[in-house]
Amino acid sequence: MTTLSGRRVLIVEDESLIAMLAEDFLIELGVTVVGPATTIDGAIAIIETQEIDAAVLDLNIRGERSDRVADALRLRGIPIICATGYGEGASDFARGSAIIAKPYSKEKLDSSLRFALSDERGDQTLPHVT
Numbered sequence: 217m218t219t220l221s222g223r224r225v226l227i228v229e230d231e232s233l234i235a236m237l238a239e240d241f242l243i244e245l246g247v248t249v250v251g252p253a254t255t256i257d258g259a260i261a262i263i264e265t266q267e268i269d270a271a272v273l274d275l276n277i278r279g280e281r282s283d284r285v286a287d288a289l290r291l292r293g294i295p296i297i298c299a300t301g302y303g304e305g306a307s308d309f310a311r312g313s314a315i316i317a318k319p320y321s322k323e324k325l326d327s328s329l330r331f332a333l334s335d336e337r338g339d340q341t342l343p344h345v346t
Contacts, residue, residue, distance in 0.1 A: 268292075273285055276300070297315075
């Protein structure tokens with residue numbers, strides 16, 4: 217696995233308490249937090265202007281699925297951790313990305329990010345962390 221220290225991770229989350237919790241977790245893991253973005257347009261603007269190593273992306277931002285954000289990340293080859301309260305209902309959205317169920321712990325976020333950023337991902341099955 218890889219270290220998270222110094223990695224730049226974008227948080228895309230419209231619920232302020234969850235965004236703050238994720239930010240705290242990531243800082244504790246040594247990550248440089250980008251964002252959080254609370255709107256789809258805001259997230260896309262950050263993706264277009266900032267260097268990002270990975271993203272923690274909520275499936276639903278202010279009542280809209282965040283497909284445009286996921287597409288922008290995928291175009292740049294940025295690994296995505298899908299954070300959702302929809303459980304298995306997010307699998308079509310995730311398309312090869314790890315899924316972590318809300319509310320998630322620092323440990324779940326840590327293991328999902330380490331896997332997403334790992335050079336050994338290859339053909340391994342991505343985790344669905346509940």
